[in-house]
Amino acid sequence: MTGNLITIVILVLFIIYICYENKHLEITQYTIRSERIPEEFDGVRLVMLADLHNNKFGKDNKKLIDKVKAANPDYILVAGDMVVSSEPEHLEIPYNLLSVLAKDYPIYYGLGNHEQRLLPDGTNRFKNYAEYKSRLTKLGVRFLENERITIVRQGKEIAVTGLVIGMDYFKKLKQPEMTLEYIQNLVGIPENKWYNILIAHNPVYFKLYEEWGANLIVSGHLHGGIIRLPGLGGFISPQYKFMPKYDAGMFKNQDTVMLVSRGLGLHTIKLRVNNRPELMVITLNSCDSKKS
Numbered sequence: 001m002t003g004n005l006i007t008i009v010i011l012v013l014f015i016i017y018i019c020y021e022n023k024h025l026e027i028t029q030y031t032i033r034s035e036r037i038p039e040e041f042d043g044v045r046l047v048m049l050a051d052l053h054n055n056k057f058g059k060d061n062k063k064l065i066d067k068v069k070a071a072n073p074d075y076i077l078v079a080g081d082m083v084v085s086s087e088p089e090h091l092e093i094p095y096n097l098l099s100v101l102a103k104d105y106p107i108y109y110g111l112g113n114h115e116q117r118l119l120p121d122g123t124n125r126f127k128n129y130a131e132y133k134s135r136l137t138k139l140g141v142r143f144l145e146n147e148r149i150t151i152v153r154q155g156k157e158i159a160v161t162g163l164v165i166g167m168d169y170f171k172k173l174k175q176p177e178m179t180l181e182y183i184q185n186l187v188g189i190p191e192n193k194w195y196n197i198l199i200a201h202n203p204v205y206f207k208l209y210e211e212w213g214a215n216l217i218v219s220g221h222l223h224g225g226i227i228r229l230p231g232l233g234g235f236i237s238p239q240y241k242f243m244p245k246y247d248a249g250m251f252k253n254q255d256t257v258m259l260v261s262r263g264l265g266l267h268t269i270k271l272r273v274n275n276r277p278e279l280m281v282i283t284l285n286s287c288d289s290k291k292s
Contacts, residue, residue, distance in 0.1 A: 021272040025057060025067055025264075025279050030250060032257055033285040036195045036215055038156035042286035047071050047105075047279065048261055050079035050201075050220030051112070054093045055265025055277070061097045064264070064279070068101060071281045075151065076105045077160070079220045080112020080201035084267045088118060088128040095132055102139040106151075109136070109143045110162035110199030112221060113170040114267075144199060146186045159194040161187050163209075169202060170221075172239050178205050183212050190214070203246040203260045204239075210256040217258040218282075224248040224262030227273040234275075248278070 047068050057063035068076070082094035098107060118129035133143060142149060144162025151158050163186060169175050190196045190213040198209055203219035210217075225234010225247040234247030251258045262278040 018271060018273070021274075021276055022055075022266065022270060023057065024276055025064065026276040027067060027071070027279050027281060028249075029281050029283070030259055031283045031285050032216055033287055034195065034215060034255065035286070036255070037284050037286040038153075038158065038195070039286045040154040040156040041158055041195070041284050044075070044153070044284045045071065045073045046075050046077055046282040046284070047073040048077045048079055048218050048259065048282060049264065049279070050081065050218075050261040051223060051263025051265055052082040052094055052097070053114070053263070053265035053267040054082075054084050054087055054090045056093060057264075057277075061093070061100075064097065065100055067279050069104070071279070073105055073281070076101060076107045077197070077199055077218050078107060078109040079199055079218045079261060080110050081114045081220060081263070082109075082112075083114050083118065083129075083132075085114040085117035085125070086267075088125045091128055091132040095135060098136055098141055099139055102136070102141050107141045108149065108160050108162070108199065109141055110201060110218075111143070111145060111164050112201040113167060116164065116167055148187065148190075150194065157194055158197060159190060160197045160199065161190065161214075163187055163198060163200045165200075165202065165205075169205075170239070175204075175239065178208055180208055180211050183208060187212075203251075203258060204244075206246055206251060206258050207253070209258070210253055214256060216282075217256070218261070218280075219246070219258060220261045220263050222247050222260065223266060224272070224275040224278070226266075226271060226275065228275040230274070248275075 118125045146164050148161040197216045198214035202221045222237045227235040237244040248260050248262045261280050264277045
């Protein structure tokens with residue numbers, strides 16, 4: 001009897017812990033230093049939102065909105081999966097969040113696989129998503145679906161590209177091989193004169209993004225590996241790959257940096273262990289990275 005009571009207490013405490021993990025944001029700060037960043041962008045702050053999955057932090061996401069405002073960003077980057085594709089009736093949750101933020105900040109929205117599942121025309125899901133996108137576009141949110149825009153400050157520019165890859169690359173267990181030519185056919189070849197930011201929801205293809213010419217990549221999708229093991233990192237990816245290489249945080253190769261968010265929410269199995277939802281704040285620094 002005592003053993004059963006101990007087991008019940010442990011389970012209750014674990015459930016309380018999981019609820020805490022799901023609802024208590026962690027703010028992470030990253031500074032990206034590169035001589036390619038124009039001086040006019042020195043100190044520019046970006047907030048990256050990813051994998052909200054219709055989650056809420058307080059009523060109408062007020063806690064999340066307050067955290068974003070406290071970060072005082074110049075721009076907001078959305079790295080996809082703000083929605084849950086099986087819950088198109090709940091698009092009001094991400095819409096309300098972004099509609100509030102759009103009043104104060106330029107927002108550049110890259111798609112995730114859940115937004116992509118809502119795209120096929122002729123379905124009720126598409127109608128809901130089309131309205132969601134149209135309403136946000138009217139508020140100034142810029143959707144980047146294999147598109148590139150430039151941000152101009154005092155006559156100098158950086159480029160932001162939103163990459164939307166095929167759904168086959170999100171399949172469970174086995175995905176097709178991706179090539180550089182595939183990415184180039186989708187979004188062209190970046191201008192070397194710009195500092196190039198790539199919004200790419202799936203971080204698995206980091207080496208190809210680097211080869212394409214990205215200087216900074218912002219991603220999500222892997223939810224931090226769901227269960228984070230101390231000293232080892234994320235345990236499993238949505239594609240059922242164990243110990244995914246690009247699970248969360250900063251990854252760097254030569255002059256290319258990729259930042260992978262642990263995400264703001266979950267779907268289906270809403271489980272996080274040692275893996276709090278993450279609001280990522282990125283500061284650009286124009287100083288020579290070799291001297292930093």
